[in-house]
Amino acid sequence: MTDTYPPTSAITIIQAPRNLEIPDALRSDVRLLGELLGRVLIETGGKDLLDDVERLRSLTIAAYENEDTAAFEDAEALVTSFSPERAEEVARAFTCYFHLVNLAEERHRVRVLQGRNPEPGEDVGASFTSTMNALVDELGEDGAQKMLDGLEFRPVLTAHPTEARRRAVASSIRRISELIATNDDPRLGEDVQAETKRTLLAEINVLFRTAPLRSTRPTPLDEVRTAMNIFDQTLFEAMPRIYRLIDDRLTGKAAGTLPPRSHSFVRFGSWIGADRDGNPNVTAKITRQAAAIQSEHVLLGLEHAASRVGRMLTLDAGDTAPSPELLQLWQRQRSLADELTSEIATRSPNEPHRRVVLMIAERIAATRGRNADLAYAGPDDLLDDLRTVQDSLVAAGDKRSAYGEVQGLIWQVETFGFHLAELEVRQHSKVHRQALDELDRGVQPSEMTDEVLDVFRTIGALQSRYGVNAARRYIISFTQEVDDIANVHRLARYAFGDGETPVLDVIPLFETFNDLKNAPAILEKMIELPEVAKRLDETDRRLEVMLGYSDSSKDVGPVSATLTLYEAQDAIARWAERHSIRLTLFHGRGGAMGRGGGPANEAVLSQPPGSVDGRFKLTEQGEVIFAQYGNPTIALRHLEQIASATLLASSPSNGELNASAATTFADMAQVMDAASRERFYELVHAEGFAPWFAEVTPQEEVGLLPLGSRPARRGLSVESLEDLRAIPWVFSWSQARINLAGWFGLGTALKAVGDREQLQKAYREWPLFTTMIDNVQMSLAKTDARIAARYLQLGNRDDLAALVLDEMERTREWVLAATGSTELLDNRAVLQRAVRLRTPYVDALSLLQLRALRTLRGAATQETETTIDQARNLLLLSVNGVAAGLQNTG
Structure with a gap:
């Protein structure tokens, strides 16, 4: 078969700077993707487009590697010489480069993690085994296990707009990622390799030809559905795997035959469709719809998982006898749906465990379809049934099935419930004050106030339908006094009149420099509020406090913000200890350094003594969600590192280290x-x-x-x-x-x-x-x-x-x-390499962006409307590309 494309030596759009050491496998992926992108550029814009891209690439690399001022000025001149259409094509080419090199690096990271053979400078962090060994050495077996039993990690997905690419581009990137993984399989035959590369070329062609910019602003429900992609593709299957990984490491050869030592310590939260602070597009109706979308996805996942487990449990009653409790459960199931259970029994002769679990799957389906006759009232009822199955298997001697697939399903239900992620409402304290001012004066409530009250009714409705854990946290932005907390409870009473208000855990968010300083004094008054005191009694004195990283940084600068946040955490932790409060600090970190970004596991270990105590909660947003949870292997490693860091940060030795250093x-x-x-x-x-x-x-x-x-x-x-x-x-x-x-x-x-x-x-x-x-x-x-x-x-x-x-x-x-x-x-050799690999290409996009900005800044007196539109479009394209190149945007 004749290759009609130009020779690969002419196609060099993706190529590492000469002085950069890159592992052979990564270099091979980069070279392949570069060749394919070069072919796409020729097919799309002709050899002239590739030549222009190559000239700009060569100049920016020379300027970067050699600090060549002349090359930098030549690159600027070249960018200035492009026609508007050519400038856009070049910007899209470099943006595609970043998407592809990001995927190549992601694949290499997976390669390293799966091989557990890090290259020099590759920081794979502490394993859970080494963490638990360190804790056993310090605290003994019982002390280490007690810490593990109390471990909690609560990532909260947010819709902050830092994910610059549109969903169609993200979908294309994910397909290319899967093809890169397939191409990495050494077992592939020549024909399959050729087909994989042909498909890769077709997908890169689609990626380049897909408009990178959204034509319309996404709605909150669009953002909810985007987050569901991560759940469907990664998180639902990843969660039992992380618990299993930890349990395997702690239990050794007996893994899968003993009750798990790892409990389901992850609980997801979400602000997507619930965070209304400054976002008029998030209404009570939207929050209800967001909850329904989430529930649909998790129930569908649980239904499929239960069906799969049920089909696997082809255990004959003669060898694996059912317990009396399992037989009683089957009778209860028969009374709910005699015809359906008869059909299942016919398909599962003498297989009692299979019958029961298949019927459990049918009941989950009925819950999703809101069939009142068969639906589960809540996830606790489902867990009761699954534990009956598990106990029966153990009693019959089949511990591997009990603590294998059935345990995996139990972990999924415990982690996600019927709601998937708790919707956490957030609103600005000023809005509450305005609404109460209207209500207290007895005037006709404005549309804003009606909406505020409807949010509380929505919380109540969600708790009734999906359980209290579906929506009970209410966050107050810019909390500045205790009345800001009391106001939320007053509004709930206005919303329900004489009726019972929903369960509310009101969370103050301290953001500015002064608010962080005043936090302990406000908290002291907060726990005197009757509603808060009642919740403390009901929850074993649990209390959550949120810290805002970004506004404090914009307020006093990143250095003072970092030091003030540490002092605030230390003061709040000491306050909580005095009042015997089980504190969870909620870290409002963003993806970029200016918003508290950076490796979360290292940040955990640098917290003040007593401020973690086995519990860590933080916001995960934008591109960070996809970076941390988009790939199953990387998601597992991220969760393992966070769990390890949370436990280590809670150890007495780490607390003493931080306290001593703070004093010194x-x-x-x-x-x-x-x-x-x-x-x-x-x-x-x-x-x-x-x-x-x-x-x-x-x-x-x-x-x-x-x-x-x-x-x-x-x-x-x-x-x-x-x-x-x-x-x-x-x-x-x-x-x-x-x-x-x-x-x-x-x-x-x-x-x-x-x-x-x-x-x-x-x-x-x-x-x-x-x-x-x-x-x-x-x-x-x-x-x-x-x-x-x-x-x-x-x-x-x-x-x-x-x-x-x-x-x-x-x-x-x-x-x-x-x-x-x-x-x-x-x-940080690996990070250093990643930055150096990208920088010359980001430089090219920056020069294109500067060209557009100069036109727009002088537009009022010098440019035509067409020229302004072209410049604005180029600027937005370059923003998209630079975001992909820098990888943390906001």
Whole structure:
């Protein structure tokens, strides 16, 4: 068969920079995908398109590798010379590159995890076995098991608009991912390999030809359905696997024949379709629909799982006798549906366990279809039936079936219930005050107030239909006084009048610098509220408090925010201990460094003593959801690392380490706090800073991207940063290759300390400082001073531009001084490689974005409407590509 495509040597769109060491398997994947993308470019736009892409790629690589100023200027000139149509095609080509190289790296990570043979610099983190061994050494067998029994991890999926790609693109990427995995199988024959590569080429063709930008803003229900893809493809099957993995490691050869040592410690939450703070598109009706969609997916999953388990239990009663309780269960099932059970019995002769489980599957189906005669009242009833089956199998001597497939199904029901993820309502404290003002004055309630009250009725309805755990948490944004908590309970009473209000766990969210400082005093008054005191009695004194990372960072800068968050957690943990409260701190972390991002397992280990205590809860959003949970192998590793870190963080030795370090470096922290905050205020409090920020970044244009259902800012003005949400604040700085939200002020803080030996000692011995420095290394590694300078020139404020660039250079210098390294990320070889692999290609997109921004900034007097539309479209395409290249957008 003749290959009609050009020789592969002419196709080099994806190629690693020459001085970059890449494992052979990863390099092979990158080369293959590059060849296929090159062919697609030729087929789509001709050899001229590939040549233009290649010229720009070569120039940006030369500029990056050799710090070649002439090559950088030539790259700028080339971008300027493109026609509008060519500029868009080139932007899409580089965006495709990022999607493909991300997949190649994901595949390599899976390869490493499955082989457990990490390359040099590959950090696969602590295994659960090593964690439990360490805890046994410290606490003994009973103490370690007690900690494991109390383990809780609560990831909360949010719809914050940081996932820049549309769902059609995400689906195409997932298909390509599966083909890359297939191509990695060494057992493939020549014909299958050829077919796989042909299909890969077809899928990459679809990816390139699919419009990367959404034409309309997604609705909240679109966001719910996107999250369901992760559940369907990964999470439902992954959860019993993580529990099984842990149990296997703890039980050894006896695994599967003993009651599991690992309980179902993960419970998912979701703000998608429930978080209405600043999002008028999320209504009570939407929340009800979101719950129905979630329930449909989980019940369908449970039905299929139960059917599969039932079909497998072909155990003859002569060898595996049913217990009396199992026979009683079968009789109860027969009384519910005699005809259906007769049919099942005919298909399962002398197989009592199979009959019962197949009927359980039918009852789950009836629950989904709302058939009142057969439906389960709730997940507890289903669990009772499954445990009856399990106990019967154990009594009959078949422990492998009991603690194998049946246990897996039990874990799934325990994890997901009939609701999949608890919907957590969030609303701004100001909205509650406005609604109560109307209600207390006895005026005709406005539409807003009616909606507020309907939310409480919706919570009650969801609890009645799906169980209390389907929706009982109510989060108050910008909690500033105890009345903000009391107001939620007052509104619930208004909503139900003389009727019984639903179960509510009201969670204060402390976000700003002052609110974090005042948190213990507010909590002291909170537990005196009758409704809160009653819930403490009902829940064994459990209480949840949420901490906002992003607004505190925008408020006082990343250094002061980090230190203040630590102090707040420490103070809240001490307060909780005094009141015998079982505290869960809820971390409102984002994907980017400016919003508390970074490796979660390292962040857990740097928490104050007593603030974790076996329980960890955090928000997972946007691209982070897909990065952590999109691939089953990576999801398992992520969950194992979080579980390990949560247990280790709760050990006395880790608490003592953090407490000792906080005391040792307290004076240093004070110096850093004051110096960094002063520097941050010098920038953000400068006259005209907010409009300048909007000029030098694509902040206004980011608001045009239909990323999510939530508006980009709370008001219409950009005159004040208070009106701007934290996400576009971080997103915009990252697009400008400045990443200011993640590092600004740290250089000044470190220089104020001044003692390099002291800084290196802190980096070795103070976990909070280590985590801060490593996160800033990641943030700085994705900056580029040359490109940043060109963005900053757009604002015609040399003073502010110089302030930013000076602090960038100072931070880079002093971070290297603190780590004792010569290059950023020298201690993170794999991450360093990933950044270097992408940077020249991100540079190309940044130059295209700058071209568009310059046109738009001068558009008022110089450009035609057509030119403005073309520039705006190019800018939005480049935003999409840079987000894919940087991998953490907001």
